Amino acid sequence: MVTFSNSGTASPAPSAFSLSMSGSPDSISTPDTSRSLMFDDDISADPLDIAGPNSPFIMVVGGLGYIGSHTVLELLKENYNVLVVDDLSNSYESVLHRIKALATEHFATLNKSMPALHFRQLDYRSPHMRSVLASYTSYTIASKLDASVPVETIPNALPRGFPFATLQRTDSGIDMDTDEPSDAVLRRESRISGVIHFAxxxxxxxxxxxxxxxxxxxxxxxxxxxxxxxxxxxxxxxxxxxxxxxxxxxxxxxxxxxxxxxxxxxxxxxxxxxxxxxxxxxxxxxxxxxxxxxxxxxxxxxxxxxxxxxxxxxxxxxxxxxxxxxxxxxxxxxxxxxxxxxxxxxxxxxxxxxxxxxxxxxxxxxxxxxxxxxxxxxxxxxxxxxxxxxxxxxxxxxxxxxxxxxxxxxxxxxxxxxxxxxxxxxxxxxxxxxxxxxxxxxxxxxxxxxxxxxxxxxxxxxxxxxxxxxxxxxxFSSSSSPSVIFSVISASKRSNQSRPPRWAQQSNNRVLHIEPVREGAMQPEGRGFDNSFGVGCAFERELAWCFVSRSRHPHVLCILPLST
The missing domain is CATH 3.40.50.720 (NAD(P)-binding Rossmann-like Domain)
Structure with missing residues (x-):
């Protein structure tokens, strides 16, 4: 078996012929301009590799809305891998971080790792949905004589714009070097086992x-x-x-x-x-x-x-x-x-x-x-x-x-x-x-x-x-109450990351709530570890992340300014 990514490079493997369409979907279909975010340790890793070789996903469209967000959390708690698609037209990306924090806390009490949580900022009507689905799809190519394989003829079954020229001749003699149909057949399998539609x-x-x-x-x-x-x-x-x-x-x-x-x-x-x-x-x-x-x-x-x-x-x-x-x-x-x-x-x-x-x-x-x-x-x-x-x-x-x-x-x-x-x-x-x-x-x-x-x-x-x-x-208390206290670990670190760095996540204090500071949120002065720190009016373009521990009132452990 030979496994292909969209780049066309191949790595040998021991059995039939498998094609994994799980890399960047840009070369499969129209360029994917949607925002993509995965909450796993390697933010740049392939989504399928992160979740495991055969792990299915439930796709939740509109998954950051009121009902959708609670459903995503319950899915995670029931050990489903979840792909969230939401255009944020009536929700906030911070909801995703709240879901992540609550799920992490739940699995920490069980001493287990939480399932995969992926996010695409995208209208479910967008043509880029094709690229999203393709990135969670694998293809197995075999001989037409193999009656045990459900078949679809090539090339019609492959996604639009599939780069046939990148496919190489296999050890089984199936020739895919050209755009011409061959004696091969295709089995397509999506990693998305179900869809919940909230959009x-x-x-x-x-x-x-x-x-x-x-x-x-x-x-x-x-x-x-x-x-x-x-x-x-x-x-x-x-x-x-x-x-x-x-x-x-x-x-x-x-x-x-x-x-x-x-x-x-x-x-x-x-x-x-x-x-x-x-x-x-x-x-x-x-x-x-x-x-x-x-x-x-x-x-x-x-x-x-x-x-x-x-x-x-x-x-x-x-x-x-x-x-x-x-x-x-x-x-x-x-x-x-x-x-x-x-x-x-x-x-x-x-x-x-x-x-x-x-x-x-x-x-x-x-x-x-x-x-x-x-x-x-x-x-x-x-x-x-x-x-x-x-x-x-x-x-x-x-x-x-x-x-x-x-x-x-x-x-x-x-x-x-x-x-x-x-x-x-x-x-x-x-x-x-x-x-x-x-x-x-x-x-x-x-x-x-x-x-x-x-x-x-x-x-x-x-x-x-x-x-x-x-x-x-x-x-109310986190946006306007004078009881909110900011304890700043570092106000000098610069960060343009799409998620908080590891050192901030590994604070001695248990993290319960993670979200960007909302634009225009008025905050009073707070006391740091060894000196006072005036926050004043916290704008999202200035302060990137807050880490809030469990206490009677929200208590910020860390504020990271955006890079300037």
């Missing part, structure tokens, strides 16, 4: 104002992405769907069953034991966002029906809340938040004077809307359960939908009361009219997920409130 836009209100933006990204983008995945033989797909696909069915006042929204005719027995036959379609989809999710589910159902080798799971989220219990990871979008919990957090910190309650005349106990609030960590674990169920063959259909919720409803006022009790302060509110696209009642029936995925939500609304308040306090 959709998600604001109901914005979708009403900007429907083309939502249909372009959520629907058209997904179609092109699926075509690319199919080309690389990646057919294990977990889709981030929403309870909005139930439309006006959410107003029935009963928990919503998956069978109430189907994409091909389906029969089931209702709670009274009466057989009901459902036809495709749904009434009362009230926003382009909800319609985009329904369209995507329909497309996925059609793909799976036409090609049962796909394994597609659509997870219908209800209302994600909460954050990681450390207070380090939570909902922190670049864009103006519209979900209830982050808006409440801005009121609690004083950044927003009052909370608007949209609709107080719903047919509910206190007039405010009822929602099924699920802790984001439970939701993240639902994705791992879906991957595990698919791998174990417990999901019998090539396309299957699941509700991810608690099965319990809470009104908006109940959520407010819970957060007020946790924070020990009142939240000023203003009652306003209903928003376009809102429904009064939306609660999940969760039996299917519990039975087939062996998953159920474990955390309570009180847990959500505690974790949100911890996250809110951590953000």
């Amino acid at each position: 959709a836009y998600k604001s109901v209100e914005e979708s009403i104002r900007m429907p083309l933006k939502y249909y372009s990204n959520n629907v058209c983008g997904m179609v092109d992405f699926l075509s690319l995945l199919e080309e690389f033989g990646i057919k294990n797909f977990v889709f981030s769907s929403s309870a909005t696909v139930y439309g006006e069915g959410a107003n029935c006042g009963l928990p919503l069953r998956e069978e109430l929204c189907v994409h091909h005719p389906e029969s089931f027995f209702d709670n009274e034991g009466v057989e009901r036959r459902m036809l495709p379609g749904v009434m009362g989809l009230t926003s382009p966002y909800g319609r985009s999710k329904f369209m995507c589910e329909s497309i996925l159902a059609d793909i799976a029906r036409s090609d049962p080798t796909w394994s597609i799971t659509a997870l219908r989220y209800f209302n994600p809340v909460g954050c990681h219990e450390s207070g380090i990871l939570g909902e922190d979008p670049r864009q103006k938040p519209s979900n209830l919990i982050p808006v409440i957090a801005t009121v609690l910190t004083g950044a927003k004077p009052v909370l608007d309650i949209f609709g107080t005349d719903w047919d509910t106990p206190d007039g405010t809307a009822v929602r099924d609030f699920i802790h984001v960590v439970d939701l993240a674990r639902g994705h791992i359960a879906a991957l595990a169920a698919s791998a174990a063959g417990r999901i019998k259909a090539p396309f299957r939908t699941y509700n991810l919720g608690t099965g319990r409803g809470h009104t908006v006022r109940e959520v407010l009361n819970s957060l007020e009790e946790t924070a020990g302060r009142s939240i000023p509110v203003r009652e306003v009219g209903r928003r376009a696209g809102d429904v009064g009642f939306c609660v999940a029936e969760v039996q299917r997920a519990e039975t087939e995925l062996t998953w159920r939500a474990e955390k309570t609304l009180a847990d959500c409130s505690v974790d949100v308040w911890n996250f809110t306090r951590a953000r």
Whole structure:
């Protein structure tokens, strides 16, 4: 066997013929201009070599957003290698460092090494996604007479722009010196064993104002992405769907069953034991966002029906809340938040004077809307359960939908009361009219997920409130509280590295949180080891990295200025 990189150099090996397309993908397809970052010891090493010779990856697109980031962390904790793709349009690269820090701490307690974590800053619709997938793909070339090898003819099966001239004659006599088709056949194998798709836009209100933006990204983008995945033989797909696909069915006042929204005719027995036959379609989809999710589910159902080798799971989220219990990871979008919990957090910190309650005349106990609030960590674990169920063959259909919720409803006022009790302060509110696209009642029936995925939500609304308040306090104190202390190990070292140097990571103090200083973050003076050091206004262009240890208040161990 001879193994090739894109440079064309070959190294002998003992068996069939293997071609590893795992170097820089620039010569495979269009030049890859995306930002690439790997958190392993050798930052320049090949991603496949770092993870091990046969280690698979789960690719998470939109993996630095609210739900995506928590899912990436849970994947790592379950020993999955993870490739994160995110364009940072509504998230921060610092989230990646928080995930890394929390995962490192988790595996340190187990005395184990954490799995590989790779990152590409890229829009999932970008043509450069082809290069990313190619860099996680290997090819085995063998004789057409070898019936044991699944075959594709050369050269059509190779990536576009593949440099045929770099291939050498092999010891088995297969001639690949020219661009002409030969007697060889090709087996392509992707190291990406599954994809979780979080890269959709998600604001109901914005979708009403900007429907083309939502249909372009959520629907058209997904179609092109699926075509690319199919080309690389990646057919294990977990889709981030929403309870909005139930439309006006959410107003029935009963928990919503998956069978109430189907994409091909389906029969089931209702709670009274009466057989009901459902036809495709749904009434009362009230926003382009909800319609985009329904369209995507329909497309996925059609793909799976036409090609049962796909394994597609659509997870219908209800209302994600909460954050990681450390207070380090939570909902922190670049864009103006519209979900209830982050808006409440801005009121609690004083950044927003009052909370608007949209609709107080719903047919509910206190007039405010009822929602099924699920802790984001439970939701993240639902994705791992879906991957595990698919791998174990417990999901019998090539396309299957699941509700991810608690099965319990809470009104908006109940959520407010819970957060007020946790924070020990009142939240000023203003009652306003209903928003376009809102429904009064939306609660999940969760039996299917519990039975087939062996998953159920474990955390309570009180847990959500505690974790949100911890996250809110951590953000507030780290950006504006006078209790923040800077202890500077070195303010003179210059660093233009994409990650902190080893000496900083190996401080005697345990590192919990790593992230760049945000531009404009006002910080007070702190005391160094032997002298005072005034930080003043810390701009990202001046200060590159902060290392924060676990303590009552964030405590910076090191500040590295950017090179000038």
